[in-house]
Every structure is written in C-alpha cells, then in structure tokens.
Amino acid sequence: MLATPSTDCSIQRTLDLIGDRWTLLIVRDLFRGVRRFSRIHEDLGIAKNLLTDRLSLLVDAEIVERTPYQQRPLRHEYRLTAKGRALSPTLVAMMRWGDEWCSGGQSPTELVHDDCDTRLELQCWCTTCNVPVPPTQIDSRPGPGRALNTAKAAHG
Amino acid sequence: MLATPSTDCSIQRTLDLIGDRWTLLIVRDLFRGVRRFSRIHEDLGIAKNLLTDRLSLLVDAEIVERTPYQQRPLRHEYRLTAKGRALSPTLVAMMRWGDEWCSGGQSPTELVHDDCDTRLELQCWCTTCNVPVPPTQIDSRPGPGRALNTAKAAHG
DNA sequence: GAGGTTAGTTGCATATCGAAACCAACTTCC
DNA sequence: GGAAGTTGGTTTCGATATGCAACTAACCTC
Incomplete structure (x- = not known):
C-alpha cells in the first residue's frame, strides 16, 4: 500500500489499492453480504487492527462506504x-x-446465470460486434491516458 | 503467502499464490515479454532478494518455468x-x-477487438442464453469441489 | 448491576521488506 | 593477460508491517 510513483499502468494502480493479502478477501466478504466488522473478523481470521486499517483504506479509496x-x-x-x-x-x-x-x-462455489442456471464463463466482450472475444482476437494499443511509451505487445 | 488452512474458496487459494504486492506485477511483466531477472528487477524496482524469492515461489507453484x-x-x-x-x-x-x-x-493502454477496433469490456458470459451477464444476474451455488458449506448469497 | 455484544485501540514480539554491499561466473575491451 | 562490465544472484541489517492478546467504550438484556 505504498504511494507508488504513478507508473502508467492500470494494473499497478489497481494493485496499489487492493494488492495485499487481505483487502480482496474483505471485498469478497462484502460481496457475499458479510458487512459487519465482527463478522468479517471471524470469517477471515484477520487481526482486528488490520481489519480496522484495511477498512479505512477501502473507505478512503471510495471502494467501500461506512453507513x-x-x-x-x-x-x-x-x-x-x-x-x-x-x-x-x-x-x-x-x-x-x-x-x-x-x-x-x-x-467449491459456482457462479450461474439466474435466468437459466448455466455456469458462467468470464470473457472479453465487444459491444460493437456484440460477441465474446477470445484472447487471440485481442489487440492492445496506447490509450488516451498518457502516451509516449512504446506499449508494443502489452498483454497476451 | 501463508499456508492458509484450505478454506473452500478459490479466491482465497488464488490469493495464497498471487496475492501480494509484487507477484502479479511480475506476471504482468512476463506477459509483456520481460522475462529476465535483471530486466524485471529494473522495470519493477523490486529488491533483488524479493525477486529471487517471488520467482522461486512462482516456479514452485508451476505458474512460471525457468529455462x-x-x-x-x-x-x-x-x-x-x-x-x-x-x-x-x-x-x-x-x-x-x-x-x-x-x-x-x-x-494508459487499451485492449481492442482486432476485428473492429472497439475497446473491450470484460464480462460474465452465459453460453446458453448467449448474452453478457451483469453482476446483478449472477447467482451462486455450492459446486462439486466440496460441499457441506452454507454458501448462500455468495457473490453479487 | 453482572454479563454479553459490537467495534474498536494499544502494546509488543515477530516476520517481512527494502536498500546496499558483496559474490561468482563468465565476456569484452584494450 | 588484466581491468572493467554484465547477469543473476546471496547476505546483512535497519525499517516497516503483521498477528496476538489485552484493554476500552458504549450500549443492551437479564
């Protein structure tokens, strides 16, 4: 959770916020409806001081709100x-x-479509062609958020 | 990177392997074609002892091979x-x-569909209905890998 | 008013991290 | 042939983060 010197990488920026051992597990619990301090504490087995710290970082990052x-x-x-x-x-x-x-x-747990009970896959989706896009049909290019960098084969 | 007592959660198991500040950045570099110790070291600014450690954990986990x-x-x-x-x-x-x-x-970098150059979204996809599925239409249920647990509203 | 619940804070021992120095096996340059 | 450079590490050590246990505070129920 260091203030990393803002490299032009969204993965880096994401990891700066959620890239430690506990944070994503807390977020997972919130998705599951486990929303209270003591419940998260016992569910994860996280130390309370760390839970306090992580929750306040999540609130600061506007990923979570405390109501x-x-x-x-x-x-x-x-x-x-x-x-x-x-x-x-x-x-x-x-x-x-x-x-x-x-x-x-x-x-251990399956995600299914509530309409038809089919197990879900996660895929890239093209909103123009209205089709799923397999990894082989993905190109990458420098985006509007800062250019200058080479950004050749940026992903897969 | 503790040996967590095997909770029945794939997210937990995944985080046990890649859930620290550096590991996914190393993986990202490998995707980008940055494959050598010294290049990763300078690209990430990671301490060399940590890089040695993380690479050997990745090799142990069979996520990376050393050739x-x-x-x-x-x-x-x-x-x-x-x-x-x-x-x-x-x-x-x-x-x-x-x-x-x-x-x-x-x-900073965009992923686009090579057919039409549209920026890609990542979504859950139902192979039966042939539609993208937003988080609100996702249900979850216990899967074949160990049951017994309650697993009520497990995700969204 | 004794004991329980929820949501924390504090203090301290231990584990992990980060920076820098050091090392070893080579290669290239002169 | 000797000096310096490159690559891929290991070692050392002070700084930081983590985990555990004890303590606190505000309230409620019995």
Missing part, C-alpha cells in the same frame, strides 16, 4: 460502492482461475 | 506456463478496473 445500520448503540456496516462493485470481474476471474488450477477443476 | 536461454555463461529466463497464462483474465479485469476508476477512465 450506520442502527442508532443507540450507533453501529456501522460496510457496503461496496459502485467502484467496489466494479471489482466483481476481478474476483470472478480469480475464482475461476482458482477453480481451474488450484481445486482440480472442481469449483 | 536456460544460453550456455556459457549459463543464464535462465522465466516464462509463463499454461497455468500462468490462464491469469490473463485476472490481469485484464484489474487493468480495466484501474482504467475506469483510477485513471479517470483514460486507459
């Missing part, structure tokens, strides 16, 4: 913001990878 | 295995998130 769920005694819960919910594909990607490569292809 | 690229002096380079290349969607997801939320929507 009261009762007065007297005043208690807060933690909820994902739109920015936080946008981490969904990242978590899904990790989950699918873990399923495939760390659990012998057997998912 | 000689010359004899006399014997030198090795690091290449992604199939398991490592399968991390592509995870990196793409993080890249898109960082573009959207940490770079003011301005991508």
